[in-house]
Amino acid sequence: MEYIGMIGISDYQQIVTGIVRILLAALLGALIGMERGRRHRPAGLRTHTLVCVASALVMVTNEQLIMAYGSGDPTRMGAQVISGIGFLGAGTILTDRQNRVRGLTTAAGLWASACIGLAIGGGFYIGGIVTCVLVLVIFTKFIDVEHHFVRKSRVMELDVSFDGAKNLNHFISEITSHDCSIISLEYIDLNDDIGFQNKVEKEEIALKKVVSVNLHILLPVKDYHSEILEILEESKGIITMEEV
Numbered sequence: 001m002e003y004i005g006m007i008g009i010s011d012y013q014q015i016v017t018g019i020v021r022i023l024l025a026a027l028l029g030a031l032i033g034m035e036r037g038r039r040h041r042p043a044g045l046r047t048h049t050l051v052c053v054a055s056a057l058v059m060v061t062n063e064q065l066i067m068a069y070g071s072g073d074p075t076r077m078g079a080q081v082i083s084g085i086g087f088l089g090a091g092t093i094l095t096d097r098q099n100r101v102r103g104l105t106t107a108a109g110l111w112a113s114a115c116i117g118l119a120i121g122g123g124f125y126i127g128g129i130v131t132c133v134l135v136l137v138i139f140t141k142f143i144d145v146e147h148h149f150v151r152k153s154r155v156m157e158l159d160v161s162f163d164g165a166k167n168l169n170h171f172i173s174e175i176t177s178h179d180c181s182i183i184s185l186e187y188i189d190l191n192d193d194i195g196f197q198n199k200v201e202k203e204e205i206a207l208k209k210v211v212s213v214n215l216h217i218l219l220p221v222k223d224y225h226s227e228i229l230e231i232l233e234e235s236k237g238i239i240t241m242e243e244v
Contacts, residue, residue, distance in 0.1 A: 014067070017123075018060040025056035025120040028132040029113050035139050041106045043092050051088065051110055052117035055081050059121025078118045085114040109135065154219045155183065156228065157244040161212040167237025168211050174235050175217060180228065183216040210239065 029052025030045060037044030058077045066072040089107030112135050119128035162168045175182060219228060225243065233241060 014064075018064065021060055021120050021123065021125075022053055022056045024125065025052045025117045025128070028052055028116050028120065028128060031132060032109055032113055032116075032135055032139070035136060036106055036109060041092070041103070043088075043106050043110055047088075048110065048113045051085065052113045052120075055114045055117025056121035057117075059118050063122070074122070078122070081114055081118060082111075085111055105139070109139065151225050154221070154224075156217045156219055156225055158215045158217065158232075158241060159188075159212070159244055160215065160241045161210055161239040163211075163237045163239055164209060165211050167235070168213065171232065171235045171238070174232060175215075175228075178228065178231060179220040181218040183218050184214075185216075186214045188212045188214055214244075 026049055029049040032052075033043070033045035033048030036048060055078075058081050062072070062074055062077040066074060089110045092103040092106045092110065112131065116128045116131050116135075119125075119131065160168075160171065162171065172182065172185075217228075219225070229241075229243065232238075
């Protein structure tokens with residue numbers, strides 16, 4: 001092996017250490033990936049595992065090169081991973097027809113997986129494991145905290161589709177009659193995205209000239225989200241209504 005220039009074979013313990021680091025990185029990356037996959041996010045089990053494993057390999061390789069040649073910067077290759085992971089994260093960020101950005105959390109999770117892999121590959125096991133646990137807690141528990149704060153806010157964002165502009169005007173009147181104010185209203189063309197499996201129904205809706213809007217509503221008091229939703233659902237001509 002030394003004859004063909006293979007590095008890392010002079011110290012058996014170092015070889016085992018490197019393999020253990022890579023396997024541990026695979027496990028931590030898989031844990032994060034399984035949570036993302038369970039929620040049907042663009043990057044799931046395989047993507048997060050690959051990112052974490054490859055990042056660990058980079059750090060282990062960098063360490064082996066320094067040991068083999070007696071010089072080098074232990075952070076150089078890891079720094080390239082941090083900057084290079086951006087292209088993968090960008091691929092998970094999408095903008096839907098409502099101009100809402102989706103995938104930011106998954107992109108951040110990929111970046112975190114790369115950092116965890118670098119920590120494990122560098123031998124900082126405690127840091128990598130603790131960070132993995134924190135990432136999982138953020139993914140699974142913080143979403144409830146986030147929704148709690150959204151419900152406590154006086155500002156409410158709605159995506160609503162109507163079967164005509166007349167019904168939109170009625171909807172706006174219904175909002176203002178309950179002491180709510182419209183902060184912003186944006187028209188969105190969603191005729192191609194209406195989720196009807198029945199083709200005849202979809203064509204009938206299209207003929208009615210569907211009007212879709214995104215509204216930001218200022219509520220008179222906090223904790224009024226569910227009440228105003230129940231009221232507005234009774235408005236005429238609503239096809240879909242979703243709180244964002």
